[in-house]
Amino acid sequence: MAYKALCLGLMCSLFVYQIYTPIPEDIEEPWKVTMLNVLVRTTELTGTLLEKIGLMKSEELFSRAAQAYFTKPISDENVTVIDTAFNGIPVRLYLPKKKSERKRPAVIFIHGGAFVLGSCKHMAYDIVHRQMVNQLGAVVLGVDYRLAPEYQYPIPLEDSISVTRFFLQDKILAKYEVDPTRICISGDSSGGMFTAIVTQVLKDDPEFKNKIKAQVLIYPSLQSVDLSMPSYQENEYGLILTKEMAVKYACLYITNDEALLQAARKNQHMPQGSRHLFKFVNWSTLLPEKYRKNHVYKEPVLGKLNSFPGLLDTRLSPLIANDSQLQNLPLTYIITCGHDVLRDDGLIYVTRLRSVGVKVVHEHMENAFHGALSFITPPFYLHLGFKMKDMYINWLEKNL
The missing domain is CATH 3.40.50.1820 (Alpha/Beta hydrolase fold, catalytic domain)
Structure with a gap:
């Protein structure tokens, strides 16, 4: 009971804080989207806090929330x-x-x-x-x-x-x-x-x-080669999926080793011997000009982490x-x-x-x-x- 009360209190406090986060001006139905984004952000931050105090992994909280929307295999007339x-x-x-x-x-x-x-x-x-x-x-x-x-x-x-x-x-x-x-x-x-x-x-x-x-x-x-493309920079704190969420869960797909996550956050996770791959994701030439904007291309730092050859x-x-x-x-x-x-x-x-x-x-x-x-x-x-x-x-x- 105390655990549930703690979760509820945390989420209510974070909900109120997050509701003032601005959203892009071109978004349709802005109040609906605001509420959705607040719910996701609140769940994300609550999960992070629960993880830091050792009660639950943040992905577990999201997973439990998602399960509420699972359906049974119900047939109909068609x-x-x-x-x-x-x-x-x-x-x-x-x-x-x-x-x-x-x-x-x-x-x-x-x-x-x-x-x-x-x-x-x-x-x-x-x-x-x-x-x-x-x-x-x-x-x-x-x-x-x-x-x-x-x-x-x-x-x-x-x-x-x-x-x-x-x-x-x-x-x-x-x-x-x-x-x-x-x-x-x-x-x-x-x-x-x-x-x-x-x-x-x-x-x-x-x-x-x-x-x-x-x-x-x-x-x-x-x-997972370059985690600093213009879209990552522009939408770092964007709607529904933030850069932190995208990077964290992509790393969890590979390993539980925190070293990969720490390096990936700085775009320094690719091992030595991977430079030849960057031509395939080089946004300075492959991305339509409209989306390059004023961003300056910087090749990720290599060799800070050489423990995950699967990244190649x-x-x-x-x-x-x-x-x-x-x-x-x-x-x-x-x-x-x-x-x-x-x-x-x-x-x-x-x-x-x-x-x-x-x-x-x-x-x-x-x-x-x-x-x-x-x-x-x-x-x-x-x-x-x-x-x-x-x-x-x-x-x-x-x-x-």
Whole structure:
């Protein structure tokens, strides 16, 4: 009881303090967004305080809050919803009840949550996936990969690859009446990273390379090499996802060693021998001029930390894949947001994919922020979230 009272007192005090934090002038429904941002900031700061006094890790507090929005597999008159497992990994299937004269498209969805939070069972994703079934007649597969820090790199990624390979088997596609030429893989935030990596991996696999027609990346995280891009600088204390949160949870995906987090905060985490990778993320040449503004490019300091050679792996940073690894990727749809620390990851990936001949459709929402797709549920319905949802599904309808 004393613990709960302490948490409530802390959160109330922080809530009042945070409510006066200004938000960008171009944001729609500013009071709703202000309240959302205050709730996230309050939870973040409360978690940090609880962590410092040894009561709870901050990610645990966020995780418990997120679980309040998880849904049960409830079917309705149009959709059969099933929780099952593929290769031992939990998944949620959304299957159309309406008969179809032709085989169906399919959408594989890998959820976001900064590697440590969330589930494909989240209420917002449930809404999106039911609409996909009703509007597209699609089979939708949500992947519930294991989460960091309990399961660190590469386990969550390998879960995503394993589920995708299982689903793409001819016998499984036949079982669910899926057209093997009309399959999309998609994801938001950290799920966008996994989507990009899975697509890169399967591109060169003889058994699966022709079974992904399209990939969708929604405000994706795509690299851990340079954590001082203009979007990180401009949105350091931005809406919903701050730089500190992004860096901390990305580090927790890799290790519990505080040394990596301390170095990453200063952009001094990359090991010796990594200089050749910076050409793939050099925002001074790859970022559209509009977003370079008056920022001066400074290459990160190397060699302060040499304990994590995995940072050189494209399976941690798909943006550092070389040109040959990006060639012949499928049709790509990318949504980026102006008020997002991860904005530049997506913008640079658009540039790099187009430079090697990949067909890319890019939607940039200047007045949007990270996580907007999640805010289509009570108590906060944001027009921005519904707009993003409809853009995403309408694009799928035209291209699958």
